[in-house]
Amino acid sequence: MSEREPKPGRPPRAVDVAAAAEVSTATVSRVFNNPEKVAPAIRERVLAAAKAMGWMPHAAGSALARRRSSIVGAVIPTLDNEVFAAQVGAMQAAFAERGITLLLSCFNYNQDQAVHDVQAMLARGVEALAIVGEAHRPELFASIQARHIPYVVTYSHRPGSPHACVGFDNRQAFHTIARHLLDLGHETIGVIIQPTAGNDRVAARLDGVRAALAERGLGVRPQHLREGEWSIDFGRQSVRAILATDPVPTAVICGNDYLAVGALLEARAMGLSVPRDLSITGFDDIAISRQLDPPLTTMHVDNHEIGRRAADYLLACLEGERPAAMPPLVPTLIRRGTAAAPDLPARPA
């Protein structure tokens, strides 16, 4: 094997490997893309030469020639939420298995940022896109569709959505959780939730709660509704505020577990007994939730599964399949220790 490096400083190119292995660049390329088309002896020679000079096909070159980038993009609000981090981790793993690279971008709940990120990814030649939520500027979806690339919306599953989606019905989920509290006997229920503006998932959640209450002739009083950033701290201050209202709710539904954790911790810090004095529910079942005392009643969502399914769907599209619409995932109610029947004073009448 005569693999003297050709131009010392420069990284090797396919032609260098070809020269070293005494074959053409076509054969080198075939060895890496269609090995079965190359005689074993030659294949070994090429592999040896490549390894000796540390060569690997240069992605930009092959992307250009092949007209495929082998890159897909994930557009999420933030990695600071364990839920999205899990989804991204799962997608990354699923794609890596197929030799596909994941491009990540966090739009921080800013719709303009999301549009910008998507366009940047399109310029990068992503072959597919996964996007959290469907409440985005129309031009976001328009620019994806203009490129005719497959995409999937995650965490939403609104019946009648025009997008392929991997998620669950947020409205239904919160209907379920509200119903749970209602069935336990609660009638005055507070809600601590993320900003609904520009967030379809959250809006649907609130909607689900209202619908469930309405079915029993109840509603969420304005003073019992707190909307703000999903953080433990906002959960804390909200529960404090809600408990200072009249009438005092016997239960609080939180838009996610971070809020619920805050609510739980603050309620306990205030000397309340949970769930006796106040029931609290969360959503997502983040890692800490089951650990608290009492452990949080919440709904479990399999975020890794969402990531995996989104990846599988996109992968199928890239194989040229036209996968059927996926059935929604169904979050499961996890009854733990923070929701129980209210400890009501004896009812009059």
Add this chain to the structure above:
Amino acid sequence: MSEREPKPGRPPRAVDVAAAAEVSTATVSRVFNNPEKVAPAIRERVLAAAKAMGWMPHAAGSALARRRSSIVGAVIPTLDNEVFAAQVGAMQAAFAERGITLLLSCFNYNQDQAVHDVQAMLARGVEALAIVGEAHRPELFASIQARHIPYVVTYSHRPGSPHACVGFDNRQAFHTIARHLLDLGHETIGVIIQPTAGNDRVAARLDGVRAALAERGLGVRPQHLREGEWSIDFGRQSVRAILATDPVPTAVICGNDYLAVGALLEARAMGLSVPRDLSITGFDDIAISRQLDPPLTTMHVDNHEIGRRAADYLLACLEGERPAAMPPLVPTLIRRGTAAAPDLPARPA
């Protein structure tokens, strides 16, 4: 403006835009890369044509021609740890500002996986790399160095490391925390820590603890040392195991906050009073730590800062600078509620 699309199905190319704007492709390229070199009138024409046909420079093509990919890679153990997620988020943001795209890969604490990931990224033409930790196979660093691309190791800052690093001295940090406990009067100290094998950061932490104890003529007894996955659950079971030994430690140092949270929760569940019966310390200051009751005594590390610095360092390298070695970050001890003087029986003598 006569921008009839040339080949209907196909995405537009620079030449299409050039035709529409009645200029050459060189000018189109300049408009997007060196706008100041193009007369304003023409610039507008090109921009208008590009917008009309939804054209953006194709990254693979320009990467090839420019011999720059504008991609950098981040190699981390997992996104499931809030610490790394934060670092990645910060890097992504810093790079996005400069038009650089972040490629992500999670090696799940598997060294072979890390080597593989790095090589895949190199093939993708990353221009720089950030890698968590320095305990990696030699070929990992060898292949990066062979490409002569800048890289930085994060979360480690071993004096004398051959790599550029953005991190802190793990040994020193744990020396500090152990010293804190020692100064409080603890003499029997347990340790719950992540696997040290193949993890330089963790090994250094344990080392720091041992060194601090040794300075007082103390040591960690084997039955007081628990090594395992960093999870809340492992923290729980470890504290239970350690409390069943003899002598019972009066304090437990945990390798990170997840372990410490588990230890704290379990100790309380066992009916112990923390810190009276047992002091517990963590490391990282994750979001939940300050929220617990009592709030966790730990060391704060600014993970966003690490991400930002790593990004800035790499960016500087890409600008051709040869940035000076960065001083280590210094984690700060956060004295909260889980570490106090031991409640010892009156000492004999």
Add this chain to the structure above:
DNA sequence: ATCGCCGATGTAAGCGCTTACATAGATCGC
């Protein structure tokens, strides 16, 4: 033996973009 066929390899034309170099007006000084 000869022909045709097939499988293994090589040849060369791009993929879409950037940029060194060439060119052609415009501008300026004298």
Add this chain to the structure above:
DNA sequence: GCGATCTATGTAAGCGCTTACATCGGCGAT
């Protein structure tokens, strides 16, 4: 008013790879 000097634009040569097509042997069938 003329050449020297700029500046704005165009021309065309790649960047590193893939792949359709051409080629070349070798083999089985006749």
